Amino acid sequence: MRQRRRPSERTSAGRDATESRPIAALAATHRKLAPAVLGPRFPDLPGKDFADAFARALLDWFGKHRRELPWRQTRDPYAIWVSEVMLQQTQAATVVRYFQQFLQAFPDVRSLARAPTQEVLRLWQGLGYYRRALAMQEAARLLVRDHHGQLPRDPQLWQQLPGVGRYTAHAILSQAFDLPLPIVEANSARVYARMFACDQPLESPSVQRWLWHVAERLVPTRGAGHFNQAIMELGATVCMARRPHCEQCPVTTFCRAYQRGQMARLPVRQQRPKTSAVNEISVVVQWRSRWLLLQRAARAERWPSLWEFPRAEMRPGELADDAVLRVCRELTGLEVVRDRFLAHIGYSVTRFRLVMQAWSAVRQAGRVRLTSLHAQARWLTPQQTLALPLSTPQRRLLAVLADQIF
The missing domain is CATH 3.90.79.10 (Nucleoside Triphosphate Pyrophosphohydrolase)
Known part of the structure; x- marks a missing residue:
């Protein structure tokens, strides 16, 4: 795939010219883009003007409406890592209490690495999916052994650790160090599927690849951590799976599903097995x-x-x-x-x-x-x-x- 070039610093002239264009006009540009290399079944990928305008609208909304959650008050990669692991399969409101108790008991990677496993599991009680806690402690012990307790800035090193995939590595590094790394998880995937009216099942590997391409195009060079938080917040509080609150959405101008009245039909999900x-x-x-x-x-x-x-x-x-x-x-x-x-x-x-x-x-x-x-x-x-x-x-x-x- 031809990569979109990212200038390390936008010129003021270019920024002013972009900001002077109406958002509606920019949103319309994604109908005129070259076909995606992924094939005719997939919507076109967004261009730079679209990405810039979308990020501005999203971040402006996020600054006014975001929930105050404890892991958003820190740039500590360890604390962000703990929050990301806890938030897998668990709602944010539930995680808050566990997150604070866990950090009180294990404030850094070394304390987690040397803790008795039974104590780690005891503090995890109620969150479920206990293998997450076991993998995180195993990863902490590897970080102490191989990296002297220092958390790396390289996403590839993170992904070599137990329980850490591409999403978790990118979420940690974008929030802690503002690295321009994209993320795709359930909430952001739902937003992107509706925004570009993707009519293929989200679970399919080809759609997952397409979603990562979309996220790569949209994540800004600066402020990636806030952008990633914002897109997840939009999916969690506005662009929800059932009954999305489109009247509260800051990016309906960019959303094909909204323009076509397809919000309830999208995203397409594979049929779940019977209980x-x-x-x-x-x-x-x-x-x-x-x-x-x-x-x-x-x-x-x-x-x-x-x-x-x-x-x-x-x-x-x-x-x-x-x-x-x-x-x-x-x-x-x-x-x-x-x-x-x-x-x-x-x-x-x-x-x-x-x-x-x-x-x-x-x-x-x-x-x-x-x-x-x-x-x-x-x-x-x-x-x-x-x-x-x-x-x-x-x-x-x-x-x-x-x-x-x-």
Whole structure:
């Protein structure tokens, strides 16, 4: 692809000439651009005049309407990194409290690198997607080992770290050091798809490549960090997936979907797989006033390194009484006597809707023998259990137990 040349410094004459042109006229130029090299299915890529006018309109709006979020008050690349990892799959309003607590406990990359993993996971409780926290700590340890605790300015070095892709590397470096690096994530992708009326599914690799080309054309040489924040803010608060607030949008003049009345139809999304129902059983095994807790293996697909009461899927047609005995025998090697029903706990994971039946049981015989699903087992008091990092459904089960004990 022919790269758009970026002068290191715009001349005042060129800037004045651009600013004197009506925005509507500039917005119209993207109908006259040369076809994109990506092929006829894709909208044309924006030119320099369009990019400059779009950035001015977007940044003017952002300066007046942006949310005051704590990670926007710093240029510290470590703090920005933490925020970007937390914001993956999690709404900003939820992240604020976790972000502040996490930085209080681990204020820099060295403190994160040397922290006990269980403490990192405990502070991550409630954010979900715990593999993010494990990858971030692994990356912190590599930065201390290989870079003396210094965070690099090279996006390629960032992308060699666990859990860091192109988006995360560019977001950190554009915000911390104002490097002119583009970003594409869910919010900005939705804005660009509507703005250029892209009628191909966002998830397809070819559309993702096109989106990155668009972002490269639009990100300004100066103020890239603010621009990237602004485009994400627009997608998060105005150009939302459902019921976009077009009357509040500062860039409708540039938006083909708005001009064609296609806001509700775009962006095109691939059909999601249907939700599957899964029934589980979880057993609180008691012995000498203690509970048996198992730590999931670090490589577990779901909830790696977190603790849980013995838990497994129920078999088709299996009765709860039988499932309690089987799960304890298979996961722990223990023979138990079923005690009583505790709760039904429903939750969702990706495309699965799960209902977990929780029961209590009493150890009768045997010694704990673990499978490859778990790394270790402990008999713990209720107070000790409260200090462990647990998944959300397991914390809900613990809350049921706490109501009965305390």
